[in-house]
Each structure stands twice: as structure tokens, then as C-alpha cells.
Amino acid sequence: MFVTSMSTLNLFSLITAGYMEMNGKNKQYAKFFDAAKDENEHKLLSRNGMLLFYTPSFLMGLASFAIFNHQDLRFVMVVYILTIHFFKRILEVLFVHKFSGFMIVNAAITIGLSYAVSTATMIYAQYLSQESPKPCIDLKYIGLGMFLIGITGNFYHHYILSNLRTKGEREYKIPKGGLFGLVICPHYLFEIIEFIGISFISQTTFAFCFILGTIFLLMGRSHATRNWYASKFGEEFHKDIKALIPYLF
Incomplete structure (x- = not known):
């Protein structure tokens, strides 16, 4: 009962948070x-x-x-x-x-x-x-592979972001390198891949609900991030750069 309640609560709260961020209400x-x-x-x-x-x-x-x-x-x-x-x-x-x-x-x-x-x-x-009973299809090794891809890609794009500003600088810049030419939040994209990997390893209802809610949250946050860059940099920000998923969203 506790796990079922937490699954529902997590899914609802994360979807709500993603919706709020998509509408500009930053946490x-x-x-x-x-x-x-x-x-x-x-x-x-x-x-x-x-x-x-x-x-x-x-x-x-x-x-x-x-x-x-x-x-x-x-x-x-x-x-x-x-x-x-x-x-x-x-x-x-x-x-x-x-x-x-x-x-x-x-x-x-x-x-x-x-x-x-x-x-x-x-x-x-x-x-x-x-x-x-054990799952009919065992996804844990596929999940492990996705987790490793996700955590590596997430770190790589975090590293790119960390090198945008030299010590003492506070101004934001348009990130370049990696998948930043296609989406403004590739670190979120790889975080989603990482979390999907976790849900494949776990194969429990709670893990699935938590990861689904997290996807909605990061979709909302990436949408808000793209809007912020577009408003701040204007024509400097290429309009074809998506928020999270290359060529789609």
C-alpha cells in the first residue's frame, strides 16, 4: 500500500512540476x-x-x-x-x-x-x-547499457557547460559542442536515458512511475530553458535548436 501510494504521488507531483515549469513557473x-x-x-x-x-x-x-x-x-x-x-x-x-x-x-x-x-x-x-514472479522479459542488462550511456552523456555535456565561463564570469553563453547544436538540454536527454535504464533494471511499478514523472518534469524544464535562451539571445539563438529531443521537441 505504501509503495502504491508513493508511486501515484510521485507521478502526479512530477507531472505537475513539469507542467508548471513549462508555463514559466520556475521552482x-x-x-x-x-x-x-x-x-x-x-x-x-x-x-x-x-x-x-x-x-x-x-x-x-x-x-x-x-x-x-x-x-x-x-x-x-x-x-x-x-x-x-x-x-x-x-x-x-x-x-x-x-x-x-x-x-x-x-x-x-x-x-x-x-x-x-x-x-x-x-x-x-x-x-x-x-x-x-520474475518478469517475463528480463531487461536488466539492456537497462545497464542504457544507464552507462546516459550517465556518460550527461557528464560529458555537464563538462561542456562548466567550460563555457572562465573563473569570475557570470554571463550566460549559448553552449556549443556535443548535441548542443541540436537541443539546448542534451544533459537532460541523457539523464532521461539514464533513468529509463534504471527502470529497465528495476522493472517495478514504482520505478516506472518515477521515471515517467521525471521525463515530464525534464520536458517542462527543457522547454522553459529553450524559451529563456531564445528570449535572452534573440537571433543569436538558432531557431532550429530544439529543447530536448533532436528535430522533434
């Missing part, structure tokens, strides 16, 4: 939300806020190795890839991304807890699924 942690304008809220550096996003989920993954011993291969794969995913995010925050702004503390804590709860629920759902 308090989003790239184009200016936290500095809100003088009534407690703030912290964006780097520290991003660490609050990912660290609890990473620790949740590590703790799962101790809590759930001697589980089947699919369960072990799910825990490993979730832990690797958030560890990679932490490393990017510390050594790759460049930050110049602030984030509202309450938003950082809320999102960090949300990620941690979703991660814990996905692991718990995987634990429960071991008592169910």
Missing part, C-alpha cells in the same frame, strides 16, 4: 530562479544547496548495502546504480559545475528529502519485488 531550485531577490528567505550558496540535494540519497544507497544483505542480483544492481548516480552528482557539484548564485534553504532541504524518500522507496519496492 525555487531551478536554474533561472533568482533567489537573491527574495530578501525574506534564508539562503545558502548554490553549491551547498546542490550538495543538500544529493548527499542524503547517496547515504541512503550506502546504508542499503548494510540493511539489505544477501539479496538477488537485480536488487544489488538497483542499489549500486542509484548510489553511483548520486555519487557522480556530488562529484560534479564539487569539481565540475560552476556556481555564482544562491538557493533558498527551505527549497534545498525539501528537494533533498524528496530525493532521499524516492530513493528509499525505490530500494524498498525492489526488496519487496523479490517475492513476486
Whole structure:
């Protein structure tokens, strides 16, 4: 009952968030939300806020190795890839991304807890699924391949973005290289591939609902990002560049 409720809640909340971002209502942690304008809220550096996003989920993954011993291969794969995913995010925050702004503390804590709860629920759902019949079609190795492609492509395009500005620069630039000539958010595209890989490895209802909701969220966020670049750079921004999916969206 808990997992079913969380599946429905995650799907609904992520689709709603994607719809809001598509309509220009950026969340308090989003790239184009200016936290500095809100003088009534407690703030912290964006780097520290991003660490609050990912660290609890990473620790949740590590703790799962101790809590759930001697589980089947699919369960072990799910825990490993979730832990690797958030560890990679932490490393990017510390050594790759460049930050110049602030984030509202309450938003950082809320999102960090949300990620941690979703991660814990996905692991718990995987634990429960071991008592169910095995899937008719085993997708875990296809999923592992998609996860590796997704996490590599995501890192590569994050690295391109990090090199757009030299130290001390704060002005945004139109990114170039990789798939940026086709879509403005290829890092989101590869993140979706990564998450689809996770759902293929897991093959649980919760994982499917979470990934489906995440796709809607990133579609909304990429649409908002494209609109922002088009409004800021005007004719400099090539109109054929899509938001997320080359030639389509």
C-alpha cells in the first residue's frame, strides 16, 4: 500500500512540476530562479544547496548495502546504480559545475528529502519485488547499457557547460559542442536515458512511475530553458535548436 501510494504521488507531483515549469513557473531550485531577490528567505550558496540535494540519497544507497544483505542480483544492481548516480552528482557539484548564485534553504532541504524518500522507496519496492514472479522479459542488462550511456552523456555535456565561463564570469553563453547544436538540454536527454535504464533494471511499478514523472518534469524544464535562451539571445539563438529531443521537441 505504501509503495502504491508513493508511486501515484510521485507521478502526479512530477507531472505537475513539469507542467508548471513549462508555463514559466520556475521552482525555487531551478536554474533561472533568482533567489537573491527574495530578501525574506534564508539562503545558502548554490553549491551547498546542490550538495543538500544529493548527499542524503547517496547515504541512503550506502546504508542499503548494510540493511539489505544477501539479496538477488537485480536488487544489488538497483542499489549500486542509484548510489553511483548520486555519487557522480556530488562529484560534479564539487569539481565540475560552476556556481555564482544562491538557493533558498527551505527549497534545498525539501528537494533533498524528496530525493532521499524516492530513493528509499525505490530500494524498498525492489526488496519487496523479490517475492513476486520474475518478469517475463528480463531487461536488466539492456537497462545497464542504457544507464552507462546516459550517465556518460550527461557528464560529458555537464563538462561542456562548466567550460563555457572562465573563473569570475557570470554571463550566460549559448553552449556549443556535443548535441548542443541540436537541443539546448542534451544533459537532460541523457539523464532521461539514464533513468529509463534504471527502470529497465528495476522493472517495478514504482520505478516506472518515477521515471515517467521525471521525463515530464525534464520536458517542462527543457522547454522553459529553450524559451529563456531564445528570449535572452534573440537571433543569436538558432531557431532550429530544439529543447530536448533532436528535430522533434
